[in-house]
Amino acid sequence: MLLVRPRRLAAPAALLVSLTACGGDEGAVAVTYTDVQRERIASLAGPPSLPDDPTNAVADDPEAAAFGQLLFFDPRLSADGEVSCATCHDPEHGFSDPARLSTGIGTTGRHAPPALGAAWNRWQFWDGRCDSLWCQATGPWEAPLEHGGNRTRFAHLVAEEPDLRAAYEAVFGPLPDLSDPERFPADAAPGDDPDDPLAQAWEAMTEADRDAVNRVFSNLAKAVAAYERRLVTGPSAFDRFAEALAEGDDAGLAALSPAARRGLGLFVGDNPANPFRETVDAFGGDCWTCHAGSALTDFEFHNTGLGPRDWLDPEDPGRYAGIELVKAQTFNGTGRYSDAPDAAATDVLRYLREPSSEDLAAFKTPSLRDVARRGPYMHGGHFDTLEEVVDFYADLAESPELGHRDHQLYPIDLDEQDRADLVAFLEALDGELPDADLLRAP
Numbered sequence: 001m002l003l004v005r006p007r008r009l010a011a012p013a014a015l016l017v018s019l020t021a022c023g024g025d026e027g028a029v030a031v032t033y034t035d036v037q038r039e040r041i042a043s044l045a046g047p048p049s050l051p052d053d054p055t056n057a058v059a060d061d062p063e064a065a066a067f068g069q070l071l072f073f074d075p076r077l078s079a080d081g082e083v084s085c086a087t088c089h090d091p092e093h094g095f096s097d098p099a100r101l102s103t104g105i106g107t108t109g110r111h112a113p114p115a116l117g118a119a120w121n122r123w124q125f126w127d128g129r130c131d132s133l134w135c136q137a138t139g140p141w142e143a144p145l146e147h148g149g150n151r152t153r154f155a156h157l158v159a160e161e162p163d164l165r166a167a168y169e170a171v172f173g174p175l176p177d178l179s180d181p182e183r184f185p186a187d188a189a190p191g192d193d194p195d196d197p198l199a200q201a202w203e204a205m206t207e208a209d210r211d212a213v214n215r216v217f218s219n220l221a222k223a224v225a226a227y228e229r230r231l232v233t234g235p236s237a238f239d240r241f242a243e244a245l246a247e248g249d250d251a252g253l254a255a256l257s258p259a260a261r262r263g264l265g266l267f268v269g270d271n272p273a274n275p276f277r278e279t280v281d282a283f284g285g286d287c288w289t290c291h292a293g294s295a296l297t298d299f300e301f302h303n304t305g306l307g308p309r310d311w312l313d314p315e316d317p318g319r320y321a322g323i324e325l326v327k328a329q330t331f332n333g334t335g336r337y338s339d340a341p342d343a344a345a346t347d348v349l350r351y352l353r354e355p356s357s358e359d360l361a362a363f364k365t366p367s368l369r370d371v372a373r374r375g376p377y378m379h380g381g382h383f384d385t386l387e388e389v390v391d392f393y394a395d396l397a398e399s400p401e402l403g404h405r406d407h408q409l410y411p412i413d414l415d416e417q418d419r420a421d422l423v424a425f426l427e428a429l430d431g432e433l434p435d436a437d438l439l440r441a442p
């Protein structure tokens with residue numbers, strides 16, 4: 001049974017490699033990949049390795065990770081004592097939120113992406129306004145719609161709660177003395193609005209005292225980041241298949257169902273209908289060009305041409321604003337609270353270009369690892385299911401309100417079977433979960 005339809009066969013010159021294996025579910029199956037496809041499959045094999053974070057000195061410290069796990073699940077760090085990171089990043093849902101938009105103190109304007117696998121990202125947030133996990137973690141604690149707290153209040157909390165204080169000091173050494181209310185008010189944080197009492201309280205503090213609070217606050221975030229670095233998954237069925245394919249291990253090919261194998265063929269393209277096929281090295285055009293490498297992301301931002309939704313801000317500029325925001329972050333990798341502001345790893349930030357119209361409504365390419373564990377999908381929870389995502393890409397029937405669709409995307413002629421196959425492949429990207437101890441409050 002030849003499962004690649006003729007319209008998708010590669011140029012006659014390409015060598016066709018036929019693989020036969022017992023899939024179990026559908027009996028003996030042959031899937032044919034071109035050489036080009038095999039190379040691309042190999043380039044996606046994982047799981048990805050964990051990138052170093054020299055800007056966080058405790059990134060790989062187990063004690064910091066244990067403290068971070070405590071903080072991640074701790075609702076004391078919120079305005080109403082009820083919101084923790086896990087409120088919107090549910091371990092039972094791939095550390096993402098089953099709701100389109102998330103509700104903490106208020107309701108957010110974008111969908112919550114997964115904390116599972118976030119350690120693989122180069123940029124954090126849909127618009128990449130942070131360049132590290134610890135920069136990211138400082139955001140929600142002070143965001144009025146999320147935890148609704150402020151850094152000075154949390155510094156006091158850590159000083160006053162014996163369990164938090166002990167865990168903090170074991171990793172970072174003695175806390176500063178915050179007991180003088182004249183110097184350290186209960187609530188204070190920087191802000192743009194001069195009438196905001198929090199910002200006024202912050203302005204009234206000395207620079208040294210503000211620095212002491214920032215230090216504690218960034219350390220809390222670094223502990224959370226150390227925990228999140230452990231929230232990465234191991235090999236998926238796809239990885240086992242890719243390894244078997246590379247090694248000529250026919251029995252190992254059974255790791256993917258026949259449908260998922262066909263879907264993989266579609267994902268890596270080399271499709272004669274692709275208008276960019278001849279210039280593929282330069283231009284791409286298939287799923288794998290953006291969902292590239294073992295993390296299944298190019299780590300960059302694209303406008304995929306999603307249309308408006310009535311629950312979203314139609315003017316969301318995405319990466320266009322994210323570029324300026326990440327440069328301006330107090331807690332970025334080149335800033336005062338970075339543990340390696342000059343590290344080569346921070347060059348991506350140092351040499352970040354100016355925003356251009358290409359960045360309008362461009363959002364981060366998410367890793368597709370563990371994608372079936374989460375949903376809804378896209379930066380605004382546009383689609384409830386992977387089937388809907390695949391229909392979107394195949395038909396490209398939507399038009400963006402802002403900016404324009406990335407030129408790399410083109411409608412793909414996919415029938416019902418093709419679409420189901422692509423979904424079967426996406427469902428084979430769930431990796432082995434980390435230790436169960438990491439998936440709940442300590």
Ligand code: HEC
Nearest residue numbers: 085088102103104108110111112113118124125126140146
């Ligand atoms: C009220 C819901 C809510 C809470 C609480 C919350 N988050 Fe999020 N989180 C979100 C949303 C929404 C986004 C996306 C925002 C954006 O991109 O503009 C996000 C983004 C992230 C990301 C970026 C992932 C990526 O791929 O870019 C990480 C990591 C993350 N949150 C971790 C945390 C941590 C750690 C905490 C606790 C300190 C936390 N979140 C608290 C809703 C929440």
Ligand code: HEC
Nearest residue numbers: 286287290302304363364365366377378379389393406408
């Ligand atoms: C031009 C680059 C590009 C190409 C090509 C591309 N994607 Fe994406 N993909 C993205 C970006 C960017 C997003 C996030 C878009 C947003 O939220 O605005 C995304 C989101 C997704 C998501 C949702 C993941 C999540 O966590 O929300 C899935 C699934 C997905 N893509 C699958 C595919 C498949 C299958 C193909 C091929 C048919 C494909 N992509 C082709 C860039 C691309």
